[in-house]
Amino acid sequence: MPHIAILNRDAHHDLRVRPHGVNQPEDRMHFVPVVVGEFGHLVTHYPILFAKDAETGAFFAGAMLGFEPGENLFAAEPPSRDVYRPLNLQRVPFFTSGDNIAIDLDSPRVGTHADGQGLFDETGGPSPYLQGIMGVFQQLVPGLERTRAFIARLLQLRLIEPVTFDLTFDDGRTITTDGLYTIDQDALRGLPDEAALALFRDGSLHLMSLMIASLKQVPQLARRKNDQLTQGFSGLSGAFG
Secondary structure, eight states, rough: OOOOOEEOTTTTTTTTESSSSOOGGGGSSEEEEGGGHHHHHHTTTTTTEEETTTTTTOEEEEOOSSSSSOOOOOOOOSOOOTTTOOOHHHHTTTTETEEEEEEEEEEEEEEEOTTEEBBBBTTTOOOOOOOOHHHHHHHHHHHHHHHHHHHHHHHHOEEEEEEEEEETTTOEEEEOSSSSEEHHHHHHSSSSSHHHHHHHHHHHHHHHHHHHHHHHHHHHHHHHHHHHHHHHHHHHHHHOO
């Protein structure tokens, strides 16, 4: 069980956090929950899709970083500044507890590492790093409710449909994805004008257009995986050549 504690400037003044350079399960997530407020940043890097929570069966929105569990095709140390990182990755190892920010004290990212980011300055105020984390939660917390409302609206209008990607790579490997959902474009085009106008007015139509546009990232993601597979193959060939 993680040791989650509400952040306290007296108790945690000397703590430091290494946001990167620690290989943890969150760094290997292939599908990261996201909120609608970051769709505009995500669309140029990742497919944005829906999946169902394994426990509740409820839909949630996510960015696809890989095709298989444990695969993050964007993993790099340090992370590229040119690639947007979903808020749920940026926030680690922090959480919210009511109106407070909490931290996982058992996380290998947390300690007194000399190369870590301090949480408080000399006056006891939040450091620039902690201010950044606070900014992340200022987007995430209200974004969760907005995202739930967006999904509920789409379900009400039956605008979500399953989608499958069949992929073949140069090393002969094949992958068929399942459990993913996207916008039903035929159902969207078939909506009455009044319903379509309401989706335009409340911003849902724009969010759906971003999700549809993000599907162009699927072949880009496949190419990224193929490059990694073939690089590994080339390296293997060289080793035995």
